[in-house]
Amino acid sequence: MRNPAEPAIAVDAPEIERVLSLRSGAEFESRRLIQGRRYDRLVGGLRDVISDAIREKKPRLVCPLCGVAVRLSASQQKRFFFRHIEEDGSCPAVTRSNLDHDTIRALKYNGARESDAHKITKNRIVESLSADGGFSEVAVEKTWRAKVGNRLRRPDVQAVYNGIRIAFEAQLTTTFLDVVRGRRAFYLEDGALLVWILRRFDPEHRRMTEDDILFSNNSNILVVDEETWRLSREKGRFMLRCHYREPHLDDDARAERWQQAVIGFDELTLDSVGQRAFLFDFDARDAEVVQEAAKRQAERLDEALREEIFSYWTEKNIRMGLDKSSLLSWEATVGKAAQRGLTLPQVPDEHAAFVTAVAVLLSAKLGRPAGYRYTKLIQVAHQVAESHSELLVPFGFALKAYGTEAIVDAEDGKGTWRQRKVGFKERIAASPGAHFAALPYAGALRYLFPELSEKIRG
Ligand SMILES: [Zn+2]
Structure with a gap:
């Protein structure tokens, strides 16, 4: 199924x-x-x-x-x-039920055969309820008169629980959706609760009527069978078997499995307004899982897009100018980025400051030069200190955020970087404007380096 x-x-x-x-x-x-x-x-x-x-x-x-x-x-x-809903032959579209006689006979036969099972289930419900002191006024097939109007019903079993009048219905085989919905409306208007009880349930072979009950009951199905009947009398507590759908994440995608548990009726959430009685709040969990799956999917797309963009620095030499075919693929990447709300320069050659900013921060992230002809990260560090005051502070934070500070220190055999760093504080204080300048395409930089987003000014 x-x-x-x-x-x-x-x-x-x-x-x-x-x-x-x-x-x-x-x-x-x-x-x-x-x-x-x-x-x-x-x-x-x-x-x-x-x-x-x-x-x-x-x-x-x-x-x-x-x-x-x-x-x-x-x-x-x-x-x-x-x-x-009615067929009088006046419409060219003919939707009359075309069950043949054999099918109808088979349905009738099934109905007859089910009625014994129905009786047994009804008795089990009554005996389970009677064993539990929490239920009063337990009655079988007794007329239920609506508080307002003259309408009558005769539920299989009825009882009062915690001040709520409950109708238990056990017959399903010949029950069609319109009947199910009609009964629901009756008990809803009467301030009561209708609870459907099945005598068995197989999640892999669900009849349509069972689905009608299932999905309007927060994807929980309640069963009274021989085992629960026995347990109810042993424990003096109305026990049921509850089957429910449990959504979960499987490899970042929404998935679900069927669960079942034998539980006390007192563990159910009774929702008279929604005419629901359920153990597991499927709707709430499903919404969470759907949202989480969407979030993870978005994160995966973001990560893939970052990798794609970074490849122009690590593999395609964007700082020296892209060749023709790389330029074409850059345009495609720009389009892809735009779909995720990200603005990248159409012509990178005309935005050297952006290209350099990415090269500097990506080098710090990777712990090695990215988009440079250098071989060591410390060479990038000196370059930043000499020529890119506006990147000095973000670069320093990037070394910390990505844990690559130690690489620079290890490469600093002669101690020149250590000496240089001593003067940074004064240097920055002397010209804050140059060191805290807005960076071009700051939004894109924050997207590419989310760990630094608070340190990137734009
Ligand atoms: Zn028609």
Whole structure:
């Protein structure tokens, strides 16, 4: 089964090729509307919204050919398409369910076979709740009257917990999305909480109805099975098995795995407003992971761009003038940098001060001359002291930041650099303007040498 965070897939040739939004008046290509989002967000988002809107008789999307509202349906393979909510033969697009008789019979048979399992699960829920002193007013298939209006429901099991009235529903096989959403709205309006309980769950083989529950419940699924039923009675505490999706970073990319745990109902977060009962806050963690993955991806791109730019100093002799082909590739690099918000000189030859600044700071970073014909870092140091007052202070900080000061000292056999350094303090104090001058392309220098960003004036 595909990762629920991957994009949803539409059927290849939908009968309803386009849908019309009654909200915006815009028409959308059906397949693009579906495939433009993550599977979990489509099922737990747009699909729910469309279903709710139809129930409230304020449809969001209609067929532009006939004006009939459409719902988002899924094939057995979980490929999506739009279907008229009613088919009266007046529309050239025919989306009637084309289940053949054998399929319908098979579904009915499944329904019958499931009902025994349903009974067992219902009993297990009741016995689990009854074992736990935290629950009161436990009742089975008892009529639930809405506080307002005359509407009635009959949840499988109901109970009161910490002052919250909870309806437990265990039947899913023949439950379709519109029914799920309708019940949700009923209990929400009544200030109660609807909790779906499954009798088993296999993350690798999820039915569409299970996905409908999963994604609207913060990607947590609650199961009452033989083991939890036994544990509940042993511990006098309502125990459940919780399956949930756990997003994580894998090699700087978002990934996810399924987890499960046997837990007490008291460990769940109960969210009446969102009609959710969950152990693990998938939404919060997912947002963090998505953000962190994007950040790391950006960092990787930045690092690659820095390497590319530095290569003009370490390999392409930019200080002596780039040859024709290197100049062409420099233009490409400038374009790439611009996409990341970074301004580099188009013609480096005309910006010798920038080229020198990079050469000096990169030499300090690498611990060896970069873009110079010198062989030793100390030669760069003397050059800076003699000819580039504006780079002397940043160079000094760069030696410290990159831990290359010791290289200069080791190369300083005659002690000339040591002697020279003695005078720096006075020299800088005597002409601060020259030593703290703004550097050209300071933004680019800060990007290239983030460790020095506070020391680069611009
Ligand atoms: Zn139509």
